[in-house]
Amino acid sequence: MSSSYPDLADKVVLITGGSRGIGAQTARAFAAQRAGVCVVGRDQGALDAVVADITAEGGSAMGAVADVTDSASLARVRREAESRLGPVDVLAAFAGGQGFPVPSADLTEERWRQVLDSDLTSAFLTIQAFLPGLLERGRGSILTMSSAAGRRPSQANLAYGVANAGLVLLTRQLATELGPRGIRVNCIAPSSIRTEKVLARMPPEVQEQVAALHPLRRMGTPQDVAHTALFLASDAAAWLTGLTIDVAGGRITQ
Numbered sequence: 001m002s003s004s005y006p007d008l009a010d011k012v013v014l015i016t017g018g019s020r021g022i023g024a025q026t027a028r029a030f031a032a033q034r035a036g037v038c039v040v041g042r043d044q045g046a047l048d049a050v051v052a053d054i055t056a057e058g059g060s061a062m063g064a065v066a067d068v069t070d071s072a073s074l075a076r077v078r079r080e081a082e083s084r085l086g087p088v089d090v091l092a093a094f095a096g097g098q099g100f101p102v103p104s105a106d107l108t109e110e111r112w113r114q115v116l117d118s119d120l121t122s123a124f125l126t127i128q129a130f131l132p133g134l135l136e137r138g139r140g141s142i143l144t145m146s147s148a149a150g151r152r153p154s155q156a157n158l159a160y161g162v163a164n165a166g167l168v169l170l171t172r173q174l175a176t177e178l179g180p181r182g183i184r185v186n187c188i189a190p191s192s193i194r195t196e197k198v199l200a201r202m203p204p205e206v207q208e209q210v211a212a213l214h215p216l217r218r219m220g221t222p223q224d225v226a227h228t229a230l231f232l233a234s235d236a237a238a239w240l241t242g243l244t245i246d247v248a249g250g251r252i253t254q
């Protein structure tokens, strides 16, 4: 990791969706800046592997198993993280990823509610769980995770697009409300990122076609997203709030 943000050293960073993919890479990136990291997900084994990676590199990390659609579990995670690492300075609500295509005519009510819960309500509940502490200390940085699918119509299912569009407004409105209280809120909207899950589902020829859709002629990497997260959380972005950054290789339409 080449970026260096000295102000992130000794900060406490909590990342939901930290057990794999973009969130795991972001956790490694913050740990490499000497932040203490708590990764949250449902898969204990995957969380243990991320924590082991970070500690093997000399970093400080813990895992917390929780379903982030459940506010009681999030309250428990906050207690666990604070007792082991201290108050959270940077909150990255990255869990989600229910974007696989479903024609809207086949999108059931149950599925619609489940995607909204997983990809939008989860971020609201995560922020609600940690907001009292951030407000009490009068400082902090919140990162939300949208998607290119929330910026324009896409092949992802409609509920995922709507949830991710909602995250953009959630970010702007919270930034307006919390800015005077010393808390910044910013959002990252990646296009196609080469996570394990995406690569497993996308044949190589499709990966090439997707890469060609981007002016920079490649898919993104989890590192591309992690670099953006470090920047937004750091003092280098001290006067930035309410933004959504399209980490999209130039494939932007607004």
Ligand SMILES: NC(=O)c1ccc[n+]([C@@H]2O[C@H](COP(=O)([O-])OP(=O)(O)OC[C@H]3O[C@@H](n4cnc5c(N)ncnc54)[C@H](OP(=O)(O)O)[C@@H]3O)[C@@H](O)[C@H]2O)c1
Pocket: 016, 017, 018, 019, 020, 021, 022, 023, 040, 041, 042, 043, 044, 046, 066, 067, 068, 069, 094, 095, 096, 097, 098, 099, 118, 119, 122, 145, 146, 147, 148, 189, 190, 191, 192, 193, 194, 195, 196, 197, 198
């Ligand atoms: N990859 C892309 O191309 C791309 C593009 C745009 C946006 N995004 C967004 O980036 C975020 C991460 O995506 P990814 O591609 O890295 O996905 P991924 O590899 O499938 O990882 C998803 C992560 O979210 C966690 N998660 C999901 N639902 C959860 C729940 N209810 N409770 C707790 N943890 C939950 C998973 O934890 P467990 O598996 O441990 O439960 C896992 O750590 C998502 O919000 C996704 O919408 C991804």
